[in-house]
Amino acid sequence: MQACEIVTHRVEFSVQSFTMSILTKLRCITLDVTGTLIAYKGELGDYYCMAAKAAGQQCPDYKRVHEGFKLAYTEMAKKHPCFGFAEKIPNILWWKTCVRNSFVQAGYEYDDETFEKIFRRIYATFGSSAPYSIFPDAVPFLRWLRERGVTVGLVSNAEYRYQDVILPALGLNQGSEWDFGVFSGLEGVEKPDPRLYEIALKKAGNVAPEEVLHIGDSLRKDYLPARSVGMHALLLDRFKTADAVDWRKSGATVLPDLIATKEWLTSEKLKCSDL
Numbered sequence: 001m002q003a004c005e006i007v008t009h010r011v012e013f014s015v016q017s018f019t020m021s022i023l024t025k026l027r028c029i030t031l032d033v034t035g036t037l038i039a040y041k042g043e044l045g046d047y048y049c050m051a052a053k054a055a056g057q058q059c060p061d062y063k064r065v066h067e068g069f070k071l072a073y074t075e076m077a078k079k080h081p082c083f084g085f086a087e088k089i090p091n092i093l094w095w096k097t098c099v100r101n102s103f104v105q106a107g108y109e110y111d112d113e114t115f116e117k118i119f120r121r122i123y124a125t126f127g128s129s130a131p132y133s134i135f136p137d138a139v140p141f142l143r144w145l146r147e148r149g150v151t152v153g154l155v156s157n158a159e160y161r162y163q164d165v166i167l168p169a170l171g172l173n174q175g176s177e178w179d180f181g182v183f184s185g186l187e188g189v190e191k192p193d194p195r196l197y198e199i200a201l202k203k204a205g206n207v208a209p210e211e212v213l214h215i216g217d218s219l220r221k222d223y224l225p226a227r228s229v230g231m232h233a234l235l236l237d238r239f240k241t242a243d244a245v246d247w248r249k250s251g252a253t254v255l256p257d258l259i260a261t262k263e264w265l266t267s268e269k270l271k272c273s274d275l
Contacts, residue, residue, distance in 0.1 A: 023265040025211065028204040029145055030182075030197075030226075032216035033156040036236055037138040038170060040131055044069055047125050048102075048118075055117035060108050068106030072098050083159045085188035091159055095123055127161045129169035135238070141258040142177040151207070152178045153200050155214065157221070159185035180204065191221035197229045215261065219247050234261070 031037060045062030048069075052060055076098045080087060084094045099119050103109065110118065125131060145152050156162060163174075163181050172178065180203040184190035187199055197214065201207055209230030216222025217236050226233040234253040237244040247254050255261050 021266045021268050022213075023148065023150070026150060026213050026232075026265075027211040028151040028153060028207045028213075030153040030155045030200050030204075030212065030214045030231075031142075032214075032218070032222050033154055033158060033162060033167070035217035035238065036135075036215060037142075037154075037172065038132045038134050038167075039238075041133050042131070047122060047131060051118045051121040051125070054121055055110075055114050057110070057114065057118070060103070060106060064106040065102065065108075068104070069098075069102040071105045072101035075101065082188050082190050083185040085185060091161070091185070092123060095119075095126075099123070127165055129166060132166065132170060134170045134172065135258070137258040139171055139177055141262060142172070144262065146177070146179070151180075151204050153204055154178050154181040154183075155191070155196060155200050155216075155222075156182070157184045157190045159183065191218075192225045194225045194228045197226050197231060201229070201231075215258075219243070219250065219252060223247070223250075223252050234264075236261070 034040070043062060043066065045060070045065045048065045049059040049062070052058065076094065080089055080094060083089070083091055096119055099122055100115060103115075103118075142152055154167075160183065163183055163186070167173070174181065180200075182196055182200045182203060184196065187196065189195045189199065200214075201209055201212065204212065210232070213232040213234065214222060214226035215234055215236060216226070217238065219235065223233045223235055234255060235244075235247050236258070237247070237254050237256055240256075244254050253264070255264060
């Protein structure tokens with residue numbers, strides 16, 4: 001009789017282990033910020049145009065300014081990575097150089113007084129919540145995780161104003177929606193460098209990487225580096241991009257939003273190999 005009871009117990013335990021949700025295997029979930037929790041409103045040219053008009057100038061060509069910004073930002077990020085972290089360049093000076101070069105690349109040059117007016121408005125705007133919108137599923141998802149005892153971290157190639165100003169202004173507050181942040185402008189390391197994810201593991205309390213899931217929107221910057229340090233990862237395809245086809249071909253789990261992610265995390269039909 002005792003032997004029979006032991007066998008029955010083993011069978012029941014095996015079934016229970018198989019039907020456990022993925023969430024029960026995780027102690028921490030980290031998330032990218034832009035494209036995952038928040039998004040830009042409008043176009044870059046909108047804000048540059050408003051700033052130029054406020055300084056009494058004509059609205060610059062949107063497309064030229066956008067292309068000029070991409071060139072200027074890429075150049076600055078290459079010469080002075082992580083917003084000038086290693087060289088201790090003041091954040092406002094880094095951005096002032098980038099914005100000026102954006103206009104120059106687009107074919108616009110202003111005298112110092114005029115540019116100062118334009119830049120101050122641009123810098124203030126992008127240091128506020130004005131150019132951003134928060135996805136409606138972001139706060140409910142983060143609070144749901146923390147209510148279940150999961151540590152929540154943010155991993156972003158962003159400057160300090162994301163942590164101190166922008167995210168709180170959008171209703172994403174440390175202590176209620178997230179526990180810790182890893183921002184490239186504060187750490188001196190940026191994606192896709194795996195070291196940013198290693199920093200996240202330490203800030204999470206030296207959690208084992210196999211107990212952490214990272215959620216992002218870039219195969220190169222989020223999925224691959226997180227996986228390289230032993231973390232689990234999945235990608236969100238909020239905007240139905242063509243890249244998602246290749247993401248799936250590479251073996252990545254791709255979901256449309258955080259509502260679907262919650263369902264995926266709590267599903268008891270997934271096997272351990274699905275994590």
